[in-house]
Amino acid sequence: MLRVNILLLVLVVGCALGVITSQHQARKLFVELENEQDTAKKIAEEWTQLQLEQSTWATNKRVAAIAQSQLGMRLPDPSTTTVLTMEGAQP
């Protein structure tokens, strides 16, 4: 009888330790998950910021200014424009 009791006690203590360990593991993993989620959030934020930056660089105003002043581009004159029509299609 005593032996059985001792065996059960050892089992109970073992289980308790197991519970503690797995709980600890779970929490550690959870902290890691939280960190990764934070990173994901940060990356998403950076993404919006980059999108914002891109659209700021690509504003039509800036593109038009560079095209005209730096690249010397201009709209084609009607006199230098030739309209091509597909064969058989109405102009």
Next chain:
Amino acid sequence: MKFEKRTPRFEKRTPELRLKLEGWRSRLVLVLAIGGFAVLLGRAFYLQALDHGFLQAKGEARYTRVIELPASRGPVKDRNGQLLAVSTAVESIWAIPDELDDVQDAKLRALAAALGENAAGIRQKIANKDRQFVYLKRQISPDQAAKVMALHVPGVFQQREFRRYYPAGEVMAHVVGFTGIEDNGQEGIELAAQRRLAGTPGSRKVIKDRRGRVVEDVESLRPPRDGQDVTLAIDQRLQFLAHRELRTAVETNHAKGGSAVIVDARTGEVLALVNQPDYNPNNRAMVTGRQTRNRSVTDVFEPGSTLKPFTIAAALDDGLVKPDTIIQTAPGKLTIGRATISDAHAHGALTVAQVIQKSSNIGTAKIQLMMPAKRMGTVYEELGFGAPPHTGFPGEARGLLRPWAHWRPIEQATMAYGQGIAVSLLQVARAYTVFTNGGVLLPLSLLRQDAPAIGKRIYSAETVVQVDRMMEMAVGREGTAPLAQVPGYRVAGKTGTAYKAERGGYDVHRYVASFVGFAPVSDPRFIVAVMLDEPSAGKHFGGDVSAPVFASVMGAALRMMSVPPDAPQTFNVQAGRAGSEG
């Protein structure tokens, strides 16, 4: 000293113990003690077994925390997905003044430098020690905030917030609007679509360890819901074009203000909507109401001759006139009752088509008076005048249309050429959809539409073909607006030059010059409406002031969208002489 007697000392000192007491008294104490324990046990049993939730909640409160989960506001995009308004995370730096008390001066200066403020300003902010919370600086970039927090000044904290940025700046300002510091829409689409754009912050319950790390998720109380996207009908490239051309025109003509609208002739979507003066929504320190007003939607003006085609179309529909019916407009004056209306130039006998081409007030008034007031009143109502256009934009003007039952003949006559009636530019642009859709009026939309709009028939298709032809003549060599021509395309449109209504009369030195037209006539794609308020650099006719804006905006739009030219032979055709009247 020896112990002879075994009498306890305390018995000697406390004679009460030698008294013989009644037996019930000790039993009473025993019963009371047992009773007390029973109550305690009962309470313990109650707390542990019956009402265990209470203690558990108390226990949990020691280690669980409810975390707020912020939700971001949805972005506003143009029809091609370009960002027009977007929220990014920023940090606000706040402090508890009391805790900053014994911070050294050098550290405070470093803090001020990191914040980009001067130390005196910071010291002033934390001067009031009774306050528990004071913002040192709101909405700075996360990088800057990291530098500030790296100083480890006690009593200084950061708080995450969202800030709204508008990459397109003043080009989109009137359409998109802006939000206040609490992220609530205050103007434009930001206000109109507030419910859709706004996110709902969520919260969740977690277990935190000693170091403040979240170690376990208990439950998600409310998941955060980010705001939804809003996709506008606006095309950013067309908007930019219209904005640039309008600003140039307002500057060269010394106008007080102006508006331009581009509407998709097939769907009724508003592709561009610009106004002058404008403002930068990213920096609104000096912005006044004059700048933030979306004039094309909220302001009404007397449209002048741009309304003439509607009268002519109604008369054609009723079979009262034909395009070649002769109308006598000589001698350039017409008296109705006690009032006299006149043309800027006397034209003599004109065909109905020429009435539009030359923009004769008398001709249009005469045709208008062939119809009963009820007929024209109903047409104006059906065209949407006097009622908000229901685009969902805040502060839409209804315009002014007096009920037809009260019209006097002179009123009916002047309304034919757009005086005595007030409309917004958006309403005029919308009404012109009848001329690009075979007589069917389309609803306008500021949001991108995926399904075709359901319109309402106002005129017959045959009538519209005839009126379109007349409006094409108006931009021809002999018309009022040859400057509206776009090389390579057939263009139709109508000028408008109206006196400004002032306290019960008209100010004959102040004008509103407008032009509304569409192209290509063979298969209309765009309607462009331009309005300039008080041009005062010498020219004031719609054909001189607004038509060139129309031509450059329309030309660029047609090229940009690769619309095939429907009149390639008109390339190299020079604009004819300036027109006579608006």
